[in-house]
Amino acid sequence: MPEDIRIESLDQRKVCQRRKRYCEHLPQQLGAIPGEWRELLTRWVRRGGNSRWETLRNDAGVTGIQMAQSLLDWLLQEGWAVVVEQRQLGDWWPLSLELRNLSQLRSALGISDKEQELQRWHAAREELKSCCNENLASALLALDDLPVHRALARYDLIAALQRWENMQKSGTRRDFALAARDDTKGVSGAEWNWLEQTLDLAEFRIERHTPLLLLSASLTLTLPHGQLDLSCYSDFAAITPATLQNISAASGSIRRWQLVENRTSFERVARQRENDIGVIWLPGFPPSWWCTSVGHLLDLVPAPAQFACDPDPAGIAIALKAAELWKERNLTWQPWKMSGTDLAGLHVRKRLSDADRIQIKTLQQESMLPPPFLELIEWMLEHGEKGEQEGYL
Incomplete structure (x- = not known):
């Protein structure tokens, strides 16, 4: 990596999950680049100069993915780009790319500002x-x-x-x-x-x-001005992130955490849980407040986890993202009620969309997927269907 490439963290967690990289100096002249790079860069600039990496990579087509990656690396090293990246399974992957000195780039590529805006609007709208x-x-x-x-x-x-x-x-x-x-x-x-x-x-x-973390557990939480006994709740408690961050200790025994995505399914599981099981609602793709709150709770009450999300591509991605909290703390986790057999047992299923199939291709690039996820992906691709967990959980 060139010495003048700067790295800045975009979050406050102990283990950085999002960062941006850029070169110290700002370039002024584009210089000579291969014709196919110039053509692809022109398409990127016409998108407005700040786009998701997935969108830019798709501009290069299936056969041009490596060229797109090479162009990204060159733009970063030459100072033309700021790249936002996310950590996934121990490695960094591009999320978005912002081009710098756009006026010079447009001039070098023969694109006028008004033309660029109008073309981007028509393309984006369609x-x-x-x-x-x-x-x-x-x-x-x-x-x-x-x-x-x-x-x-x-x-x-x-x-x-x-x-x-x-x-x-x-x-x-x-x-x-x-x-x-x-x-x-x-x-x-x-x-x-x-x-x-x-x-x-x-x-x-x-x-x-203010959002609320929903959980059910036989725990007594210690706060600056008193204690909160969660076992008093017949179903589940709703706690604000600020309250959770003020918890200094927790007494009680948790053998396993169960995280359930669908709200209806969460409420069912919370009411039927065993005494030494803790149940937490996972509200779709975990937002930052949820990760911070659950991470703090996990530091106080560490235990293995089971993740129950919809048996579909998004459900797998959601579970993998939430599981990072456990992996960061060297705690074990596994899918729960997310196998191909669970999906096959549903009376009502939905057809996979094109977006689902694209997401499956991304998931297949992940290393060390748990066997239930591999089985679920195989079943979805074979039958072209997905499901929702409230049909069986």
Whole structure:
């Protein structure tokens, strides 16, 4: 790695999970690059200069993935790019790429600012219109009456909502802003007002108010001004992240944690749990507040875990992400009720979408997937179906 490449952590966890890399110096001249690189870079610049790596890699096509990676590495080393990366299974993978000195790049590639914005808007509108849900498609059409630069900014929010929905995330407005723009305050007041007037944000699991961690366990939690006995709750407790962070000790015995994604299934499991089992609700793709809260609880009460998510590609991704908290602490974990047999036993199943199949290809690149996940993936690909855990859990 060149000595002038800087690395900055994008989170506060002990083991960094997100970072950005960039070169100290800012380049001024593009210089001579291979013609196929120039053609691909032109497409990237016309997207606006700040895009997800998956989108940019797809621009290169199936046969050009290695070329896209080589171009990314060159842009980073030459100072033209800032790369945001995420740690997955012990290695770093690109999440997004932001191009620097865009005016010089546009000039060097023969792209005018107005032309670039207009072309990006038409391409973005058609791309998102073909894959987003009905509500987002309506919001997208409403942007046609806006100036192009404002339409593009709000298109980015619609695209971020689509990614949020695909990954089944949930959290506060700040969680969404961080996911959309790498900044908890990156969405303006006017943009939030527009989103509220255009969409029902609750349908996307984006909350204005303080989120709650739902759990059921026979534990007594020690706080600065008293104790909280969770065994007094007949079903489960709801605790704010701030309260959880103030817990200094926990007494009681937990043999195993069970984490359940579907809310209905969580409530069933919580009411039927054994005395030495702790049950935690996993609200889709784990938001930052959830990871911080559960991580602190796990430091106080370490125990192995079982993860029960929907038997589908997103469910596997959700379980793998949440399991990082256990792997960071050298605690064991395993899937629960997520096998091909569980999926096959459902009376109602859904067809795999194109997005599901793309996600499966990504999952197959993961090393050391637990056997139940391998079996589940094999069953889904063979039968072309997926399911929801509330049908059996």
